[in-house]
Amino acid sequence: MTTMLNLITDVSGIRIGNAHDATAATGLTVAVFDRPATASLAVMGGAPGTRESALLEPETTVAAVDAIVLSGGSAYGLDAAGGVMQALAAQGRGFAIRDVRVPIVPQAILFDLLNGGDKPWARGEGEPPHRALAMAAVAAAGKDFPLGSVGAGYGATTVNLKGGLGSASAVTRTGHTVGALVAVNAVGSATVGDGPHFWAAPYEEGGEFGNCGLPVDFDRQALLPRYKGGPGQNTTIALVATDAVLDKAMAKRLAMVAHDGMGRALRPAHAPLDGDLVFAAATGLKPLPEDDIYAFADLGAVAADCLARAIARGVYEATALPLPGALPAWRDLYRPKRPTA
Template sequence: MGNLRNLITDVPGLRVGNAHDEASATGVTVVVFDRPATAGLSIMGGAPGTRESALLEPEATVSAVDAIVLSGGSAYGLDAAGGVMQALAVQGRGFAIRDVRVPIVPQAILFDLLNGGDKPWARGEGEPPHRALARAAVASAGVDFPLGSVGAGYGATTVNLKGGLGSASTVTRTGHVVAALVAVNAVGSATIGDGPHFWAAPYEQNGEFGNHGMPATVDRRALEPRYKGGPGQNTTIAIVATDAVLTKAMAKRLAVVAHDGMGRALRPAHAPLDGDLVFAAATGARPLPEDDIYAFADLGAAAADCLARAIARGVYEATALPLPGALLAWRDLYQPKRLTE
């Protein structure tokens, strides 16, 4: 499959929309499926924030979702799913119950309340912007979208650099498309020590995050954990998607295996101080070959690699917020390396 965008929208049948509020330094990212998609969820961080997560369990009744939301705003941001539901209801989308429809919209949030933006709603003044941002994100959803400081990644940070929205895609040997989308708000670091090298460097493709590779040696001090903020102030939230036909149980297994990519790209990951999680979605356009017992395992390996790459891209593409004392971005410190060097 040629002409990949290296975005999650390389999986046919889904679109991505972003919206953010500069004053409050928070935002929303929405994945909208053209038709309901089978989905699962795996949570490995200790402090997650979610909505409609229980219905994704394999034994739950609802079999597919209309959209998935990634949002800033901590628990205040959970309003975003309501905005997406409103926008999809206008389109006639949703789970049919007699003469009404209920759009099925799972969501995860990250903590961006202390990044310098003015958030009066976190002090009990006014309404959070996430519901309106979500409607705007649905309206803007398309197959092309920017990375870095946009959408849910707008207010995201890591321990040492500005975080952001990242994405990556690939095609397995059976021709199935696998891709990832992530808002990187990590408790730890995506880079090795104080240099430009990413932990995800072994998985990089076509210089997508600077072509720096691994350092000649890794200083032992770079292996010492560094933590940002305190309990509940972090979370890396992601979606992996494929065009394969999967059951809900298989989607959950795909989400579990994709967490390997988080462990490869962030140090540390899955801490008790964050709510790291991965949604998995399958649009069901291409069955897996029945005579290939490793075809599904290949999807998991590809999803993990894509998530690692997407995390690095989210940090690489980010720009510092225009706020006093804002955390510097990777590009503020390191010039992208030319592929011809």
Template sequence: MRNLITDVKGLRVGQAHDAAAATGVTVALFDRPTIASVAVLGGAPGTRDTALLAPEMTVEHVDAIVLSGGSAWGLAAADGVMSWLAGQGRGFPVGQLRIPIVPQAILFDLANGGAKPWARGGEEAPYRRLGTIAASQAADDFALGTAGAGYGATTVNLKGGIGSASARAATGQIVGALVAVNAVGTATIGDGPHFWAAPFEREGEFGGLGWPGAITPGDTALRFKGGTGQNTTIALVATDAVLTKAQARRMAMAAHDGLARALRPAHAPLDGDVVFAAATGHSGAPSDAYALTELCATAADVLSRAIARGVHAATALPFAGARPAWRDRHGE
């Protein structure tokens, strides 16, 4: 077990970034067409092709899921992924053609200090290119923290980033999470080093500090970063189980509980919080509703852990006024 979403058999992750622009793309690439769905609970989402993931919609499978920076400009990343997949002969068959199915969610990282001239017009944004690179580099191992879609991500007080975690559910099946943490609020308790996700930590994966001795009213006071449209946590949870689209939708909804446990606040009008769920089908189907509940609860737990790991692993951007990394403030 790598403690990454790639512990789920049937998917790999690729990432690419533009350091000068302080933005990037993360791609979860499936080895074969894969059942997926989505739950959108943030008030300001930016998405592409999420409507087809509803259980009643015709298309059953996806080829990849994309997480990207760049706000609406970042939606072009899926174009690059589609182009790469088409070159591999992948996609939904329509006559003699194949159309790669690549749903996507984006986060707002335009105000993090990076140079983004396309936001003022006259230049092409880099996301199509980054999407192609990320897809072509998909592998079992990948970087956490300041990487991919999390390259330019922040929270209200610390640098955000890409996080991932995995676990074996009580059913014996693997569940993993991949997340780009760009939250309106905090992943840590007050200004201390402790994470809201502490109860779910395994083997000191984000410092092993547990809870603080006390949580004060100041620690729970709400703080907000930026304004409308500047905050989003976007994620994918995946399992090697066999699920229907309706069951995948249920797992995506349940995984949002993990997001809410790891970030304060979550699902706000200022957020675009989106969680995709995918089932690669390399192990058996859940035997009953209780077994499905085990998978859903595990998805929530691994998403909480992945969020904390993304912040814990991040490094600060080299710009004036950039938010510090967790390690800058709290050491190793």
């Protein structure tokens, strides 16, 4: 039996690569599929930044994608998909049109331009690093990868703590594996008030984000929304995946339901001026049982739970950037508890 890593790569057919630029305090994460995967997306934030998102709608022609990119850099980061395309084209990957292949690489971006990093390209000086970073991330893609201040989560923040890259996985009762990957750059908070407790605490597995539970005495003031920065400075972007066989319409529904995980783990989420979105992908290795009408519903429920857990893990595993005015990391303020038996 294969050991679970509690990462999205527990879903067979997916590899993850990360790369970042420490000076610029930005980075990206690439999900590379071993073979083209069925994919769609659902956007719940009011200000998304995407590339190739229209082709993921169920009514469009292209049926599968070769990779998906989560990137920092705001709109400058959209260069990343071109780097992934170049790397995959060199491997002979892509949608075949006669003797030409075009790698299909949708992308979403988050805003990390004001986190203290030196970004001369945002002032019109030089080229953004994201295309080169993307090629490095494809080359580094594998089954095991770190979380926290890496990849697309390198420059990410929340309203009160350093954000980061998170992931989690689970198996449904029908034996299908589901995983989530997220770059947490939230407009709000992943934690309850000013304490160590994560909103996602009820969904935690094995002490994966500190085993703090929910506060015993709940301060109702913690329910008041707190907002980070100004318009356009936030976005939590995610990918959920499964080894089930899905068509694009089902992948769209899976992405929609997975957004429940953001609502469970972040307060608030889906603001008018963030770009919160979820991609959903299916590697198609295991059909759903035809005689179980709730098997697909289970995928959505588990994907939402995985996304909530991944969000908390991204914040829990983050480290503060060594930059003036940088937000503290969760681990700077709180000591993790040992998992209970």
